[in-house]
Amino acid sequence: MQIRFQNSPKETAGMGTRDLRDNFLIEDLMKPGQLTWVYSHYDRVIVGGTIPGKTPVALDNPSELKADFFLQRREIGIINVGGKGSVHADGTRFEADRMDCVYLGKGTKEVSFASDDPTQPAVFYLLSSPAHQTYPNTRYTKEQASPVETGDALTSNKRVIYKYIHDKGISSSQLVMGLTILQPGSVWNTMPAHTHTRRMEAYFYFDIPEGHRVFHFMGEPAETRHLLVANHQAVLSPPWSIHSGAGTANYAFIWGMAGENYTYTDMDAVPIAGLK
Numbered sequence: 001m002q003i004r005f006q007n008s009p010k011e012t013a014g015m016g017t018r019d020l021r022d023n024f025l026i027e028d029l030m031k032p033g034q035l036t037w038v039y040s041h042y043d044r045v046i047v048g049g050t051i052p053g054k055t056p057v058a059l060d061n062p063s064e065l066k067a068d069f070f071l072q073r074r075e076i077g078i079i080n081v082g083g084k085g086s087v088h089a090d091g092t093r094f095e096a097d098r099m100d101c102v103y104l105g106k107g108t109k110e111v112s113f114a115s116d117d118p119t120q121p122a123v124f125y126l127l128s129s130p131a132h133q134t135y136p137n138t139r140y141t142k143e144q145a146s147p148v149e150t151g152d153a154l155t156s157n158k159r160v161i162y163k164y165i166h167d168k169g170i171s172s173s174q175l176v177m178g179l180t181i182l183q184p185g186s187v188w189n190t191m192p193a194h195t196h197t198r199r200m201e202a203y204f205y206f207d208i209p210e211g212h213r214v215f216h217f218m219g220e221p222a223e224t225r226h227l228l229v230a231n232h233q234a235v236l237s238p239p240w241s242i243h244s245g246a247g248t249a250n251y252a253f254i255w256g257m258a259g260e261n262y263t264y265t266d267m268d269a270v271p272i273a274g275l276k
């Protein structure tokens with residue numbers, strides 16, 4: 001498991017492309033038949049991914065956690081962005097079709113991820129945060145995730161936001177998670193941008209067409225930097241950073257947060273004219 005410590009706003013402002021990418025971009029997250037984990041010290045979230053093949057992939061117990069099992073003191077949100085699959089948790093099978101979300105609470109011991117058809121494998125994005133209370137293991141489909149249309153084709157940001165784990169959806173200790181799908185012709189997410197110093201955020205970009213990229217904007221509002229993001233890559237967003245992207249084509253992304261506040265709408269808006 002890769003460990004990433006925090007970076008101060010001042011340190012980040014002095015970084016070039018390589019350092020920005022090494023600290024904030026997760027490039028090789030989705031590998032066939034194995035789990036990849038990145039432990040971030042921003043609110044101690046762990047970002048993970050796996051593409052199960054013929055045999056299921058079992059949730060492991062990275063030694064860095066010094067735990068009896070992965071979810072002993074944690075909860076996890078799982079969203080499939082590939083072919084049909086399933087998540088098995090302590091004897092219960094949860095269907096996990098494309099864009100379904102499965103939440104597993106603290107204390108869940110035996111977990112595995114499977115693809116229905118290895119030639120069209122499931123692609124599981126995983127986000128885990130520390131938990132101090134157990135909430136029920138739950139599956140939500142995209143349709144259950146209170147879709148909200150936002151943005152406008154005139155500003156190239158028409159999109160639908162699906163909220164799965166939040167104060168009015170699946171209950172959790174601190175995890176908040178969902179996904180956003182850009183309409184064809186729209187390329188901007190989260191503009192006007194915002195920060196929320198009460199919680200970090202991670203973005204996982206998917207359905208970026210072959211050969212295209214997303215320019216992901218980060219940094220303090222008056223000190224922005226960017227990362228060039230390819231399909232199936234993730235970005236760690238510090239609590240003090242904006243997190244917004246513009247694609248060279250339309251795309252989708254999973255957002256996930258943890259920290260002090262559990263309310264999706266808790267954002268400190270940044271006027272576009274205030275960005276530098």
Ligand SMILES: O=C[C@H](O)[C@@H](O)CC(=O)C(=O)O
Binds near residue numbers: 161180189191267
């Ligand atoms: O704090 C919330 C997050 O940044 C995202 O939910 C924003 C987003 O999905 C969008 O505007 O498209």
Ligand SMILES: [Zn+2]
Binds near residue numbers: 196
């Ligand atoms: Zn945000």
